[in-house]
Amino acid sequence: DQQVKQNSPSLSVQEGRISILNCDYTNSMFDYFLWYKKYPAEGPTFLISISSIKDKNEDGRFTVFLNKSAKHLSLHIVPSQPGDSAVYFCAASATTSINSGGYQKVTFGTGTKLQVIP
């Protein structure tokens, strides 16, 4: 059961244009959402996040939008740059109870490979 889905495996965008990466989720208990960026042969790095109590968070060229009723979030990159070419993972977290207390369980999507063409 894929609780976090990124239905577009790849996306190509011209330099300077907007890149929109989409993510859908099914678990209404998710309360925090994150985007990670991954270059080849490197580990994922945190990009931007949003709490479920917000519908938008902006950080420079990156904006994440959350539509809770549709269980959908998107990452906008404006303007896109060739250095943005990477795999982008959407992730969602929910508090899970374990013997030692609460634990933020994070579920990752399968990733979208973005190519920004110069």
Added chain:
Amino acid sequence: NAGVTQTPKFRILKIGQSMTLQCTQDMNHNYMYWYRQDPGMGLKLIYYSVGAGITDKGEVPNGYNVSRSTTEDFPLRLELAAPSQTSVYFCASSPGLAGEETQYFGPGTRLLVL
């Protein structure tokens, strides 16, 4: 501040061999995680730890074991390697505090089981 380091970067194993993937973090994070990433797939959680001496299974724990004797180290043990364990393995850590959900990842270990 090195962050999360993993060794080795690449390893070839024969079926049935064993090995330990090392992971160390220097950020004094309470939480540590092991993921595997198969081609075209997302990150699957193998094991996690919420502090020294405390570990628990993730989504795909079969064939693996972990230990957490110190805050810094979280080694992953593969016993009796199988071709299905060919993957890229990522270790991560996070503070484990409310509002601090960001995980910091190591560079990964690429494992090939033949």
